[in-house]
Amino acid sequence: MSGSDDTPGLTQATARKALGQHFLFDPDILKRTALAAGPVAGRTVIEVGPGPGGLTRALLDQGAGKVIAVEADERFADALRSWPEAQDGRLHVILKDARKVRWESVLEELGASQPAMIVANLPYNVGTPLLVNWLKAGPWRGEMALMFQKEVAERICAKPNSDHYGRLAVLAHAVCDPHIAFTLPPGAFRPPPKVDSAVAVLHPLPAERVFPHLAKLEEVAGAAFGQRRKMLRAALKPLAKRHGLKAADWLQDLGIDPTARAETLTQDEFRHMASSLVK
Structure with missing residues (x-):
């Protein structure tokens, strides 16, 4: 410069x-x-x-x-x-x-x-x-x-x-x-x-x-977009398993379509997923 x-x-x-x-x-x-x-x-x-x-x-x-x-x-x-x-x-x-x-x-x-x-x-x-x-x-x-x-x-x-x-x-x-x-x-x-x-x-x-749980949000977003062509239930399967969850059930419980893809999710939906993983 x-x-x-x-x-x-x-x-x-x-x-x-x-x-x-x-x-x-x-x-x-x-x-x-x-x-x-x-x-x-x-x-x-x-x-x-x-x-x-x-x-x-x-x-x-x-x-x-x-x-x-x-x-x-x-x-x-x-x-x-x-x-x-x-x-x-x-x-x-x-x-x-x-x-x-x-x-x-x-x-x-x-x-x-x-x-x-x-x-x-x-x-x-x-x-x-x-x-x-x-x-x-x-x-x-x-x-x-x-x-x-x-x-x-x-x-x-x-x-x-x-x-x-x-x-x-x-x-x-x-x-x-x-x-x-x-x-x-x-x-x-x-x-x-x-x-x-x-x-x-x-x-x-x-x-x-401001969302307070950025590490969890980064974890969720990284997993979701890491395989962005896959449906969420497949892309998030390893992440859900690490937290003792079944991806499809977890997403349905949160009101999120398991067949959706990451690029369709709103900021609030990503926050919702991240918050649910905070112990």
Whole structure:
């Protein structure tokens, strides 16, 4: 990511394919991404994979109170640490694989305000596992605006009876209200990826609508969509057996058609199945 080829302070270094790096350079797109989930003024914002710092600069320019940038590439981490905002405490740079960061501990150590927003052009190779962990996070995690491959963004935001509806959509809708803010063609990035990209915005649901048993929900959705062409009674047979149940009887008792397929089930039906397995 970056603000412009000529923007002062941005590191001009080549992307590393192994790290899934694709940088943005258009200042208008960067500003739009920075504000996609709402105003960042005065907020703590977590950014993963800042690269040259284009989105980092946009977040700071829009008044973010503190930006916590997690970067696995030491070339960019070192450069960002030289920024004036890193000297005055508004920018904190962590050189680490984002999958290994203990986010809540970092926020507490830095005395950062919570909930923290997460705004990032995510490296393609770590985006989905990071999102799943953030969906399971506690009250420290606030609004998210995340750049993914378009197909992944569609999977996150999908509704029942659509091609992209699956485990990821069930998990996302259990704790957030997700939607796609905008899409971008490959040419918007350097180097250009092979596919379109999209920013998925996820606003946390009100506390009373958040499903509390995400591990069970993930287990049920994973089993149901793991064999998505099968009827539920067949797809869920191994899961039901592990819980001492007969799949067809269990589903009928819950008021769910055993001959239905996973992509037809609503969020409430998935929640109903998951809740019934909580001991």
